Amino acid sequence: MGSSILHVHSSQHTYPIIIEPGCRKRTFAFIDQYITRKPTKYLIITDDNVAPLYLEDVVHSFPSSETVETYVVPSGEQSKSFKQYEETVTAALKYRLDRRSLIIALGGGVVGDLAGFVAASYMRGIPFIQIPTTLLAHDSSVGGKVGINHSLGKNMVGAFHQPSLVLYDPEALLSLPEREWRSGFAEVIKHGFIADKDLLEWLVTHVTSFQEWDMDILSEMLYRSIQVKANIVQEDEKEQGVRAFLNFGHTLGHAIEAEAGYGAITHGEAVAIGIVYALRLSEKCFEVNLQSAPYLEKLKSLGYQLDIPKQLSADGLLERMSVDKKAYNQVIRFVLLKAIGKPVVQGMSGTVLLDELKREVK
Amino acid sequence: MGSSILHVHSSQHTYPIIIEPGCRKRTFAFIDQYITRKPTKYLIITDDNVAPLYLEDVVHSFPSSETVETYVVPSGEQSKSFKQYEETVTAALKYRLDRRSLIIALGGGVVGDLAGFVAASYMRGIPFIQIPTTLLAHDSSVGGKVGINHSLGKNMVGAFHQPSLVLYDPEALLSLPEREWRSGFAEVIKHGFIADKDLLEWLVTHVTSFQEWDMDILSEMLYRSIQVKANIVQEDEKEQGVRAFLNFGHTLGHAIEAEAGYGAITHGEAVAIGIVYALRLSEKCFEVNLQSAPYLEKLKSLGYQLDIPKQLSADGLLERMSVDKKAYNQVIRFVLLKAIGKPVVQGMSGTVLLDELKREVK
Ligand SMILES: NC(=O)c1ccc[n+]([C@@H]2O[C@H](COP(=O)([O-])OP(=O)(O)OC[C@H]3O[C@@H](n4cnc5c(N)ncnc54)[C@H](O)[C@@H]3O)[C@@H](O)[C@H]2O)c1
Ligand SMILES: NC(=O)c1ccc[n+]([C@@H]2O[C@H](COP(=O)([O-])OP(=O)(O)OC[C@H]3O[C@@H](n4cnc5c(N)ncnc54)[C@H](O)[C@@H]3O)[C@@H](O)[C@H]2O)c1
Numbered sequence: 001m002g003s004s005i006l007h008v009h010s011s012q013h014t015y016p017i018i019i020e021p022g023c024r025k026r027t028f029a030f031i032d033q034y035i036t037r038k039p040t041k042y043l044i045i046t047d048d049n050v051a052p053l054y055l056e057d058v059v060h061s062f063p064s065s066e067t068v069e070t071y072v073v074p075s076g077e078q079s080k081s082f083k084q085y086e087e088t089v090t091a092a093l094k095y096r097l098d099r100r101s102l103i104i105a106l107g108g109g110v111v112g113d114l115a116g117f118v119a120a121s122y123m124r125g126i127p128f129i130q131i132p133t134t135l136l137a138h139d140s141s142v143g144g145k146v147g148i149n150h151s152l153g154k155n156m157v158g159a160f161h162q163p164s165l166v167l168y169d170p171e172a173l174l175s176l177p178e179r180e181w182r183s184g185f186a187e188v189i190k191h192g193f194i195a196d197k198d199l200l201e202w203l204v205t206h207v208t209s210f211q212e213w214d215m216d217i218l219s220e221m222l223y224r225s226i227q228v229k230a231n232i233v234q235e236d237e238k239e240q241g242v243r244a245f246l247n248f249g250h251t252l253g254h255a256i257e258a259e260a261g262y263g264a265i266t267h268g269e270a271v272a273i274g275i276v277y278a279l280r281l282s283e284k285c286f287e288v289n290l291q292s293a294p295y296l297e298k299l300k301s302l303g304y305q306l307d308i309p310k311q312l313s314a315d316g317l318l319e320r321m322s323v324d325k326k327a328y329n330q331v332i333r334f335v336l337l338k339a340i341g342k343p344v345v346q347g348m349s350g351t352v353l354l355d356e357l358k359r360e361v362k
Numbered sequence: 363m364g365s366s367i368l369h370v371h372s373s374q375h376t377y378p379i380i381i382e383p384g385c386r387k388r389t390f391a392f393i394d395q396y397i398t399r400k401p402t403k404y405l406i407i408t409d410d411n412v413a414p415l416y417l418e419d420v421v422h423s424f425p426s427s428e429t430v431e432t433y434v435v436p437s438g439e440q441s442k443s444f445k446q447y448e449e450t451v452t453a454a455l456k457y458r459l460d461r462r463s464l465i466i467a468l469g470g471g472v473v474g475d476l477a478g479f480v481a482a483s484y485m486r487g488i489p490f491i492q493i494p495t496t497l498l499a500h501d502s503s504v505g506g507k508v509g510i511n512h513s514l515g516k517n518m519v520g521a522f523h524q525p526s527l528v529l530y531d532p533e534a535l536l537s538l539p540e541r542e543w544r545s546g547f548a549e550v551i552k553h554g555f556i557a558d559k560d561l562l563e564w565l566v567t568h569v570t571s572f573q574e575w576d577m578d579i580l581s582e583m584l585y586r587s588i589q590v591k592a593n594i595v596q597e598d599e600k601e602q603g604v605r606a607f608l609n610f611g612h613t614l615g616h617a618i619e620a621e622a623g624y625g626a627i628t629h630g631e632a633v634a635i636g637i638v639y640a641l642r643l644s645e646k647c648f649e650v651n652l653q654s655a656p657y658l659e660k661l662k663s664l665g666y667q668l669d670i671p672k673q674l675s676a677d678g679l680l681e682r683m684s685v686d687k688k689a690y691n692q693v694i695r696f697v698l699l700k701a702i703g704k705p706v707v708q709g710m711s712g713t714v715l716l717d718e719l720k721r722e723v724k
């Protein structure tokens with residue numbers, strides 16, 4: 001089984017993304033090869049689901065001469081809290097990490113975002129690498145957005161802090177529960193919608209179930225989807241322009257996650273619903289037919305629930321959308337599609353959004 | 363009375379520092395003149411000592427068409443806490459600050475560091491300006507270092523986030539208590555020691571008391587001292603090299619502040635003691651005579667207490683110094699002087715530092 005590599009350019013540095021089955025077991029070798037300034041010590045941050053599965057593999061890749069500390073946070077979105085942030089900083093201080101120490105985020109998007117924000121702010125910024133273990137993290141581990149949540153909004157506090165290396169081991173995904181595949185796959189679909197119609201077609205043909213994966217198909221999917229993300233973040237590191245397109249499906253998605261209570265619905269499940277809503281708005285706004293039926297059918301056949309959960313209220317969702325980070329002066333900026341692969345950002349009035357929401361929920 | 367202006371170049375942008383008596387009353391006019399992208403709204407963050415003195419002056423400078431919110435934190439170092447950080451973010455969210463809103467830090471270094479870190483991390487970074495109201499803040503408001511404290515160390519969490527404008531009103535300093543003049547003046551002296559012997563001489567002649575100030579002398583002192591800081595941070599924005607020189611006197615200074623309990627001794631009082639210690643180490647290490655007696659005499663005549671407080675322990679101070687952000691692999695990196703204006707960074711062993719500490723405390 002092959003290894004593939006992508007390079008992402010950022011204003012801070014260029015970093016490689018390695019996609020290779022089994023690579024988690026050679027973590028130290030990759031660090032040694034790709035990270036030029038030798039770290040003084042290492043702190044692996046992971047969660048309590050991932051730790052029993054893969055922590056040992058990573059730790060054992062280090063020679064005994066290296067100082068490797070580990071810190072395990074509770075799994076789940078609630079670890080992206082101010083409290084967990086402070087506790088993780090405390091751990092880093094107790095382990096005496098210095099400015100040349102390396103933080104290793106081993107886990108999904110929660111671990112990546114939290115550990116990344118700790119790295120971004122610890123002593124005003126130290127290096128970190130990502131070892132993503134969820135499908136969703138193919139998205140979150142690339143591009144340098146890191147951060148934590150606030151009860152008034154997701155990811156409201158954070159930084160742009162680029163990893164020094166991303167080590168993606170598709171084998172490590174095989175232990176993911178169905179629900180987490182669904183969560184991550186929504187971002188793959190999103191990447192198709194905003195930039196790569198061929199990818200959508202490829203997915204319809206090649207992805208038939210989340211239960212069984214051919215390693216080559218899985219690796220290729222990761223590669224193609226990451227390629228879309230990497231191209232966009234390279235062009236617009238700090239979200240001044242095209243990077244906004246990555247929020248396709250996310251404005252409502254975030255609102256649903258927040259309204260439902262973080263964790264009640266996965267990020268990707270919420271995003272899938274947001275995608276359907278954004279497609280509908282796009283068709284209305286631009287009077288086009290995006291012919292997205294086959295892709296939505298694929299989503300349904302993979303177990304997605306594409307309606308807004310009935311217990312949520314339209315007003316509540318609208319209120320959430322208006323505090324979204326992409327809102328300026330309370331005009332909600334929505335990513336819509338003029339065609340598949342042709343996203344635009346559109347200022348939307350509350351009335352139009354509410355009308356469309358009310359077709360589904362009260 | 364004149365106005366002077368300095369421009370500081372950073373990788374993010376170039377920002378002006380205005381030094382002008384009364385300028386706080388024209389805050390909006392300066393923003394309008396120097397900040398190209400008009401902010402959607404403003405949040406002034408200040409503390410409960412400064413608010414009754416100057417908040418109204420600043421607020422009244424805005425036309426009624428602008429949305430200006432205010433948030434007052436308790437005065438003192440304890441506001442640079444995780445808790446106050448979270449509460450300030452909560453306020454920003456409640457006021458619905460968006461990515462194009464402007465945070466205004468009105469106060470001393472505490473307000474500047476806290477508000478700056480909120481600005482650096484709120485929605486992954488929004489613009490902010492500094493309106494320093496202490497002498498010490500002539501240092502802290504320039505260079506973009508922002509952050510908060512941890513019980514295990516000062517400024518352990520933070521970011522590099524450059525202000526968009528610094529508005530320095532020397533008039534606003536006239537309400538400072540003696541102790542705060544002393545706190546800030548230590549950084550002026552430090553700037554002299556590391557880069558500008560002429561400034562030291564000028565200070566000996568022109569600064570005779572903190573009770574009475576000629577506005578021109580005060581403005582000139584601010585200008586000259588800021589010039590030293592600005593030159594250094596321009597050359598080394600992210601503290602990879604020469605910026606370390608600014609830590610002259612700070613390694614022990616920080617340790618003293620932490621050991622004594624934040625707030626028991628002011629930053630500058632601690633730094634003054636650290637300067638004396640660093641001068642002594644320098645003379646020992648390089649076998650030179652720095653002839654610093656006249657400057658230390660000036661410090662004493664201005665009320666400085668230059669000995670390490672007797673209740674502190676040498677071991678405790680050493681322990682604190684070894685978790686300093688400038689320590690790598692637990693080698694403590696000290697800024698020493700080969701001559702006045704010729705700083706170097708020197709790795710120092712614990713033994714030498716301890717010996718020297720033990721000449722003063724147990
Ligand atoms: N930074 C970004 O650019 C970005 C982009 C998208 C999403 N996100 C963030 O990512 C987060 C969601 O990421 P996520 O879905 O990976 O969440 P997650 O990290 O919570 O992982 C989901 C669940 O899977 C478990 N898990 C992880 N790896 C596993 C494995 N290999 N086998 C079995 N179980 C495993 C985790 O313990 C957790 O219970 C959200 O907080 C979201 O805001 C960030
Ligand atoms: N960011 C940096 O580069 C940098 C550099 C040096 C110091 N600092 C930080 O700065 C902080 C110390 O700054 P500081 O000494 O200004 O502390 P401070 O902000 O606490 O101000 C000192 C006291 O003076 C009061 N005060 C402020 N302005 C006043 C005025 N005009 N009249 C009367 N009272 C006034 C304050 O309420 C406070 O009680 C420390 O936390 C230190 O770590 C940061």
